[in-house]
Amino acid sequence: MSDRHAELVVLGAGPGGYACxxxxxxxGRTVVLVDPRPTLGGVCLNEGCIPSxxxxxxxEVIRDAREIGDWGVALGEPRIDLAGLRDRKDGIVGQxxxxxxxLARRRKVRVVRGTARFTGPxxxxxxxxxxxxxxxxxxxxxxxxxxxxWPEDERIWDSTAALELRAVPKRLTIVGGGIIGLEMATxxxxxxxxxxxIELSDQIVPGADPEAVGILHAALVEEGIEIHTSTRVxxxxxxxxxxxxxxxxxxxxxxxxxxxxxAVGRRANGGLLNAEAAGVAVDDRGEIRVDAQCRTGQPHIFxxxxxxxxxxxxxxxxxxxHVAAExxxxxxxxxDTVLIPAVAYTRPQLAWAGLTVAQAKEAGIAHKxxxxxxxxxxxxxxxxxxxxxxxxxxxxDTRRVLGASLVGANAGELLAEAxxxxxxxxxxxxxxxxxxxxxxxxxxxxxxxxRALGTLTDL
Amino acid sequence: xxxxxxSPSVRARARExxxxxxxxxxxxxRQTITRExxxxxxxxxxxxSYWDVDHAQYGPVTEQPMxxxxxVAAANMAAAQALIPAVTHHDRADVSAVEAFRTSLKxxxxxxxxxxxxxxxxxxxxxxxxxxxxTFNASLxxxxxxxxxxRFVHIGIAVDTAHGLMVPVVRDVDRKGLWQIAxxxxxxxxxxxxxxxxxxxxxxxxxxxxxxxxxxxxGFSPIINPPELAILxxxxxxxxxxxxxxxxxxxxxxxxxxxxxxxxINGADAARFMTHYASxxxxxxxILV
Ligand SMILES: Cc1cc2nc3c(=O)[nH]c(=O)nc-3n(C[C@H](O)[C@H](O)[C@H](O)COP(=O)(O)OP(=O)(O)OC[C@H]3O[C@@H](n4cnc5c(N)ncnc54)[C@H](O)[C@@H]3O)c2cc1C
Numbered sequence: 001m002s003d004r005h006a007e008l009v010v011l012g013a014g015p016g017g018y019a020c021x022x023x024x025x026x027x028g029r030t031v032v033l034v035d036p037r038p039t040l041g042g043v044c045l046n047e048g049c050i051p052s053x054x055x056x057x058x059x060e061v062i063r064d065a066r067e068i069g070d071w072g073v074a075l076g077e078p079r080i081d082l083a084g085l086r087d088r089k090d091g092i093v094g095q096x097x098x099x100x101x102x103l104a105r106r107r108k109v110r111v112v113r114g115t116a117r118f119t120g121p122x123x124x125x126x127x128x129x130x131x132x133x134x135x136x137x138x139x140x141x142x143x144x145x146x147x148x149x150w151p152e153d154e155r156i157w158d159s160t161a162a163l164e165l166r167a168v169p170k171r172l173t174i175v176g177g178g179i180i181g182l183e184m185a186t187x188x189x190x191x192x193x194x195x196x197x198i199e200l201s202d203q204i205v206p207g208a209d210p211e212a213v214g215i216l217h218a219a220l221v222e223e224g225i226e227i228h229t230s231t232r233v234x235x236x237x238x239x240x241x242x243x244x245x246x247x248x249x250x251x252x253x254x255x256x257x258x259x260x261x262x263a264v265g266r267r268a269n270g271g272l273l274n275a276e277a278a279g280v281a282v283d284d285r286g287e288i289r290v291d292a293q294c295r296t297g298q299p300h301i302f303x304x305x306x307x308x309x310x311x312x313x314x315x316x317x318x319x320x321x322h323v324a325a326e327x328x329x330x331x332x333x334x335x336d337t338v339l340i341p342a343v344a345y346t347r348p349q350l351a352w353a354g355l356t357v358a359q360a361k362e363a364g365i366a367h368k369x370x371x372x373x374x375x376x377x378x379x380x381x382x383x384x385x386x387x388x389x390x391x392x393x394x395x396x397d398t399r400r401v402l403g404a405s406l407v408g409a410n411a412g413e414l415l416a417e418a419x420x421x422x423x424x425x426x427x428x429x430x431x432x433x434x435x436x437x438x439x440x441x442x443x444x445x446x447x448x449x450x451r452a453l454g455t456l457t458d459l
Numbered sequence: 460x461x462x463x464x465x466s467p468s469v470r471a472r473a474r475e476x477x478x479x480x481x482x483x484x485x486x487x488x489r490q491t492i493t494r495e496x497x498x499x500x501x502x503x504x505x506x507x508s509y510w511d512v513d514h515a516q517y518g519p520v521t522e523q524p525m526x527x528x529x530x531v532a533a534a535n536m537a538a539a540q541a542l543i544p545a546v547t548h549h550d551r552a553d554v555s556a557v558e559a560f561r562t563s564l565k566x567x568x569x570x571x572x573x574x575x576x577x578x579x580x581x582x583x584x585x586x587x588x589x590x591x592x593x594t595f596n597a598s599l600x601x602x603x604x605x606x607x608x609x610r611f612v613h614i615g616i617a618v619d620t621a622h623g624l625m626v627p628v629v630r631d632v633d634r635k636g637l638w639q640i641a642x643x644x645x646x647x648x649x650x651x652x653x654x655x656x657x658x659x660x661x662x663x664x665x666x667x668x669x670x671x672x673x674x675x676x677x678g679f680s681p682i683i684n685p686p687e688l689a690i691l692x693x694x695x696x697x698x699x700x701x702x703x704x705x706x707x708x709x710x711x712x713x714x715x716x717x718x719x720x721x722x723x724i725n726g727a728d729a730a731r732f733m734t735h736y737a738s739x740x741x742x743x744x745x746i747l748v
Contacts, residue, residue: 331475332474332475332477333471333474334474336470336474337467398490400464423466423467424466424467425464425465425466425491
């Protein structure tokens, strides 16, 4: 067989692409993995999940160090060595991406560095070199959305630039109050930036449970972050002295900033592939529609991850990657769930999965809610946690859990119990009768269940 | 989220084995599907799959993909076999009179260009039997709490085609004459061969007949086509000696096998049903009276 022929080619080495390539190799396939980046791991490892979480950890410790003063333990004001922090973050990223290279080698996955474009239903161009393939998986991810009419200026950052940690601007404005925007606000305000967040919708983290979001909103404001919802940025002016954002809506007026982070969402990269040549349809949002088997309209071409639309999250990409590898290798796999957990690693964290009250209402699904306030959690108070909430949406008939929203420290870790409960079809009774260790934050899930059942004695 | 409660591993296993969980839940009359349900109530034999074998280690093999049609049919067969506690009752009927009647009508058949097959007589006799035994012309409700008695008589005919088994249905056979039934069967069978039977021409039968008479065999255990309660298998007619009191006389007999759903039909009922059926075939005039 030709050296430029791939039995299975995976385009893009993000969490979707590498998971797919590795799983296919484990199933005995000969796999070629293509990505222009010098390191594997895509957005997630290089400029997304991992570096952001590294910086958020630092932000967390900075705040803990300040707050421990109230406990009679004075650590003094933290001194921040930006280069040291950057190195540590880069070191973590390097360790993980390097690890992936080892995993690829061990599985004999052939990694080709380059940008791929389709030239036909079973042919590709990779940086000017012609390739053929039997099956392909498109995993080219997404990129930050740029806003039209904004000036080109090196003080206007996207999430990638923000994670480079070039400087700590005195005044920082973040346009977009979604997960990425709020995580950046959490990092930079801890590092010392006077931070403002502007969000078009009437709440930050649009789509999440408003009650839980309210707690996060209040905590961010408490930290000194200014938040303007129902506000749109009409224009940005850049002069040497600084940047000016002109806002309309609930907040109307100018905001001066030394840097701006643009975090208004991400656009799928489907349009950059010449996918039409392969007979694969790409919509006007750059997304490729797939079914539960991750199949495109072409039986031998699959698509996974951000390029297939939302929710644009790494774990969805990974699961789709496994499904595509298995289906392409003749197995009856499918992503047969709508339970894709979402976590904002802010302080406090916000985490949710399944139906929110609004979604249940809109779909006409019978539902009730129950909740447990973290102010009544011994573990939360004794570990310095602030306000928080565990809220479950459930079916009043069967008492099956339909959705969960949590806000508080470690909410992202706690969510896993609720997701497993939902996947297993667990009822409130199942959760309440499962013994949870005391004192833990996980008890709040059992307490919420007990509260609905009338068996709670902790409130 | 689906109303059917099944853990992710159960969902994955159902997918691999081609079982439609929504449908299985409906058939079982419940919301929760467990691992054991997928094995037809039997405990799973660990994680072993009897089919996950590298056959090539024993000798050369070639692979032939199962068509979509065949995969669906296979899943339905497996589910029917797993879900229905079926018993097969064996009997035979003297068809001397039917054969004599058919021979006497040969000239007319030629004139009408319709072959008056033995199968048409079976269909007619079965229709009469179903009228006389209404609990055989019935289906169980999904929750197993109600028997739904049918006031029509439709008979499904299993047709062996190049792309697989199809079961078109002859409607209202109790109200049709033999010529019409014979013509309907011929038409449906011909169109089944070309895959031109419409969706609404299948399903809804009172009972199904599987006729292997033209091929051979002395008997078999047909699998019930749910939600029907029984299926009648017909094998090749054989001439056998019958003691008439003084001597053995040769008489053609057709072997009959009735598989029935033991949840609804008991052995004694089945025996009575088949005795009646055999007597109708032995003297087809009795179908009329
Ligand atoms: C700041 C930030 C924080 C985030 N935090 C989280 C988080 O905490 N949790 C979470 O779940 N998600 C998070 N995400 C989202 C997550 O990073 C993405 O959902 C995930 O990376 C998508 O994976 P993917 O495999 O679809 O594609 P990507 O990770 O986008 O990878 C696609 C790869 O394809 C390559 N590529 C592009 N075009 C081509 C081509 N033509 N040929 C070959 N290769 C090509 C790219 O170079 C890239 O490496 C975050 C994102 C950002 C930006």
